[in-house]
Amino acid sequence: TAEKDPKKIFGIAVLFSFIAVAFAEYIFPTQSSVFTVALVTMLFLPLFQRLFEIEEKKDYKLHSNLFKRHEELFVVFGSFFLGLVVAMSAIYVFFPTMRGAFSLQEGWYTSNGMMAGQATGDGAFSAFFINNSQVLLMMFLLSIIFGAGAVFILAWNASIIAVYVGFVINSFIRSGVSPELAYVLGVPAGVGSIALHGVPEIGAYIIGAFAGGMLSVGVIRERFKGHFNQIFTDSLIFLAAAEALIILAAMLEAYV
DSSP states (O other), rough: TTOOTTHHHHHHHHHHHHHHHHHHHHHHHGGHHHHHHHHHHHHHHHHHHHHHHHHHHHHHTOSSHHHHHTHHHHHHHHHHHHHHHHHHHHHHHHGGGGGGGHHHHHHHHHHTTTGGGGOOOOOHHHHHHHHHHHHHHHHHHHHHHHHHHHHHHHHHHHHHHHHHHHHHHHHHTTTTOOOOOOHHHHHOOOOOHHHHHHHHHHHHHHHHHHHHHHHHHHHHHHOTTTTTTHHHHHHHHHHOOOOOOOHHHHHHHHHH
16 A cells, blocks of 8 residues: 555654654653654554565566666655655744754754855765765664664654754744745755755665665575575665765765
């Protein structure tokens, strides 16, 4: 159902975001930033684990193109990610009493100097490339060990972007725009301002999560037999493609 109608995943991601923030603020108010992401992960983990199992069973003769064969799952991941960004940015703007759920994300921007503007040049490219490659590798390993475990890092990155979008929306509000109109304008403005490097970067993380998740399911189901060799090869191809996107994203962020 998720692969046939990914819009439902978008709606569920919005709903689960509100649920996660509410429970995190109520149960662990001082640690709600991490607990929010953890709850979102717990809510979605069974779904993505099942999706990996479905993808692993797909007939290799159905589509010779590796990416075409699994394109539905990429769309589901994208809908999940976008739903989290839209919902969490709304919570950040319209429910200021719940901003404790984003304190670590705000601190991330402050500690990295993001509020003052991005660095550029060769040094910036190296920093972006190394940092993002480390995140990609961590997502790949998390997916291998925990199946769909990389959902946690995807949810964390979604919350980071949501806070940035919240900054943009609040800037519209401070300029005199009504909160509702500011949100309508701020979401596409905020997402669009980082889309050039953000799309390939997030795409790389999604592909890396998928590569690890498929390999994890392959090990469990095939036990190094059957078409495990094909799964292993596909995972390496996905990982290489993800790293290529990381390089592209680092170049766009540092030089464009």
